[in-house]
Amino acid sequence: MDSSVYVFVEDLRGEGVERVLDRISGYGVSGITVGAVHHASRDVTPHGLSRLTLRHDGAHFTPPPELFDGLRLAPVPGYTDAFDGLREACAKRSMKLHGWTVFLRNATIGTEHPDVTVRDCFGDRGSLTDLCPAHPDVRDYAVALARAVARLGVDSVVAESLHFRPLKPQRSFVPLGPMDAYLFALCFCDYCMRRATDLGVNAEVAREECARIVGGVFDGDPPAQGEVTRAALTAYAGPDVVAYARARSETVTTLVSEVASAVAAEGSKLVFIDSTGAVKGYTDGLPTPGLAAHDAWQLGVDLVALGDLVPAFGVLAYARDAARVADDVGAYLRSVGKDREVRAVLRPGYPDSDSTDRLVAKARGAKAAGALAVDFYAYGLVPHPVLDRIPAALSL
Ligand SMILES: [Zn+2]
Numbered sequence: 001m002d003s004s005v006y007v008f009v010e011d012l013r014g015e016g017v018e019r020v021l022d023r024i025s026g027y028g029v030s031g032i033t034v035g036a037v038h039h040a041s042r043d044v045t046p047h048g049l050s051r052l053t054l055r056h057d058g059a060h061f062t063p064p065p066e067l068f069d070g071l072r073l074a075p076v077p078g079y080t081d082a083f084d085g086l087r088e089a090c091a092k093r094s095m096k097l098h099g100w101t102v103f104l105r106n107a108t109i110g111t112e113h114p115d116v117t118v119r120d121c122f123g124d125r126g127s128l129t130d131l132c133p134a135h136p137d138v139r140d141y142a143v144a145l146a147r148a149v150a151r152l153g154v155d156s157v158v159a160e161s162l163h164f165r166p167l168k169p170q171r172s173f174v175p176l177g178p179m180d181a182y183l184f185a186l187c188f189c190d191y192c193m194r195r196a197t198d199l200g201v202n203a204e205v206a207r208e209e210c211a212r213i214v215g216g217v218f219d220g221d222p223p224a225q226g227e228v229t230r231a232a233l234t235a236y237a238g239p240d241v242v243a244y245a246r247a248r249s250e251t252v253t254t255l256v257s258e259v260a261s262a263v264a265a266e267g268s269k270l271v272f273i274d275s276t277g278a279v280k281g282y283t284d285g286l287p288t289p290g291l292a293a294h295d296a297w298q299l300g301v302d303l304v305a306l307g308d309l310v311p312a313f314g315v316l317a318y319a320r321d322a323a324r325v326a327d328d329v330g331a332y333l334r335s336v337g338k339d340r341e342v343r344a345v346l347r348p349g350y351p352d353s354d355s356t357d358r359l360v361a362k363a364r365g366a367k368a369a370g371a372l373a374v375d376f377y378a379y380g381l382v383p384h385p386v387l388d389r390i391p392a393a394l395s396l
Contacts, residue, residue, distance in 0.1 A: 118185075196247040206241045228295070
């Protein structure tokens with residue numbers, strides 16, 4: 001079975017390319033998925049150069065200037081030498097190199113150009129981290145960025161955050177229910193509203209409904225009960241809001257289609273990852289009941305449509321339970337099509353896997369459900385003894 005380990009450029013800088021690749025190759029893993037474009041974060045890194053690693057928004061290579069000529073948005077320069085010699089170092093070990101690319105999560109670009117970020121139902125731009133996939137400048141940037149990563153000679157461009165994102169306030173002492181938070185996260189920028197209107201949706205009514213409902217909770221109304229489903233959302237917010245939310249998938253599908261074509265034109269292939277599995281299980285490995293494939297629409301991800309456009313998908317199987325991992329992979333394959341490549345992304349340690357046996361059970365479950373690859377997340381974030389569980393998970 002194909003496999004890779006997710007690696008941050010800070011891992012390579014800290015321990016050195018040769019040592020990291022030797023270790024991963026020694027696990028029997030067939031490739032690495034390196035963070036070519038990543039977002040700012042502050043992470044505990046148990047065996048890193050620093051035990052607390054501060055990451056910045058950055059593209060860790062030198063983008064070909066002609067790709068961004070005339071575009072308003074350009075990649076934020078990171079460690080521009082991170083990919084120097086990396087492909088050769090992988091080839092020497094017969095390992096694949098994948099370019100992990102975070103597309104629309106970028107507070108540096110959003111702060112510099114607030115007009116390209118999402119705008120909520122109240123007209124506020126409070127999520128400068130989130131670039132709106134409907135904005136033409138964002139779309140041009142995403143396509144150029146995909147081409148730039150593909151030109152690094154990677155076997156695939158692994159797309160993260162190439163869709164709408166959920167709301168992530170750092171503090172909230174208002175008891176917003178899942179549906180309230182969902183309505184509050186919907187983007188009502190001019191471009192989103194125009195696209196919805198073109199699809200026959202009454203966008204202004206949808207915006208007003210969202211503002212009325214969320215505003216009501218802010219004023220003391222009880223929050224919504226229960227998870228977000230189409231039926232519950234229709235009952236809670238009405239058909240215009242549901243139609244508006246569903247119209248977002250056209251925005252995402254067309255963008256992903258353009259990105260996938262650009263990547264293919266550069267001789268690589270796109271692996272699309274939607275964040276739904278992380279939204280559900282990131283914190284504790286105990287995902288909310290709905291399978292990721294069934295709830296991906298909430299972020300504008302139409303897996304059935306994307307199945308015709310994208311050759312490969314990564315499923316963030318952030319769950320403790322092996323049966324859940326298998327269920328998520330199976331549902332994904334049913335949505336995108338049985339002939340598509342589905343890769344299960346597993347966390348080999350906390351909070352998903354408390355033992356080698358559990359990791360093995362999940363890899364086995366993913367494979368039995370039809371996954372063609374397992375990827376392990378992530379090299380620098382987990383202790384060496386946890387990484388040492390990987391060989392067992394690959395010897396199935
Ligand atoms: Zn928008």
